[in-house]
Amino acid sequence: ASIASARYGKDNVRVYKVERDAATGVQTVTEMTVCVLLEGAIDVSYTKADNSVVVATDSIKNTIYLKAKEHPVTPPELYASYIGSHFLEKYSHITAAHVKVVTHRWTRMSIDGKPHPHSFYRDGNETRNVEAVARRGKGIEIRSGIVGLLVLKSTGSQFHGFVRDEFTTLPEVWDRILSTDVDCGWTWKNFPAMSAVEQAVPKFDKAWEDARSITMKTFAEENSPSVQNTMYKMCEYILQAVPEVENVDYSLPNKHYFEVDMSWHKGFKNTGKDAEVYAPQSGPNGLIELTVSRS
C-alpha cells in the first residue's frame, strides 16, 4: 500500500478581530471561521509514526490567531494568502497550504437613522468565503465566493418545453415561485507571489460586491426560463465585471414550493392562477450546477 494523498491541519478555528478608530470612536468587527490543511513531506507521520515532520495542529491554530494580529483580516483573500504563504516560508517540507476563510455577517446597526459606532447584527446565514491554496513554486490560487444567500421570487420564473415522456408528471409552468440558496464562486488568475495578492487588494471587495449585486439583480429581473439559463447569465455578467477572474461557478438548489389543491373542500380554488397558499418543500430539491470559463 502507498499514500495516494494526505493533508492535515486545524478546522473550525473561530477568529474575531476588532479595529478601533481612536479619532472617530467607530469600531469595526470581523468574525471568521478558518480551516488550514497542510500537504508535503509528511508521509512518515502516517506510515512510520514519525512525528518529526508534524507541525502540530495546535501550532497551526496558534498561527491563525497570530496572523490575524499581525495582518489585516480583510479582505479575506489577503488574510488567507498571508496564512498560506507563512507555512511555505517557515517549513521547507510543506509543499502546499490550503486555507479556507469563512467570514460571517456582522452588519452595523442603524439607530435613529444613524450607523452605530460599535453595535452590529447577524443579518442572515450568508457568508463571504475564500479558499486559497499556496503551492511551493507555483504561487497562490484563490477562489472567492458567496454561500448561504437565500433568495425567493414570487413570480418571474417559468419552466416548460422539457422532455415529456412516460416518466414525466411535472406540469409545464409559465408562472412559478423560484427560491434558491446561492453558492457561488469566482476563481482568480494565479497570483505568482504574495506581492501580487497585495497589489490586487482593491479588487477583492469590489468583485464580491459585484458578484453579490449581479446575482440578486439577475435573479430579480430575469423572467427566468430555467435555473440553468439564469445562472449562466449570472456567470457571464460576473466575468464581464471582473477581468482578473478566470471562471465563475454556481451550485443552486431549486427549493420547491408546491401548490395545495383545495378543490375537495367546498370547491376552493387554489391551483394555477388561483394559487395563493403553497407548501414549501424541505426536500427533495433540484440541484443545478455550472462553471463558466472566460475562454
Ligand SMILES: O=c1[nH]c(=O)c2nn[nH]c2[nH]1
Ligand atoms: O429550472 C428548472 N430546471 C430544471 O432542470 C428542472 N427540473 N424540474 N424543475 C426544474 N426547474
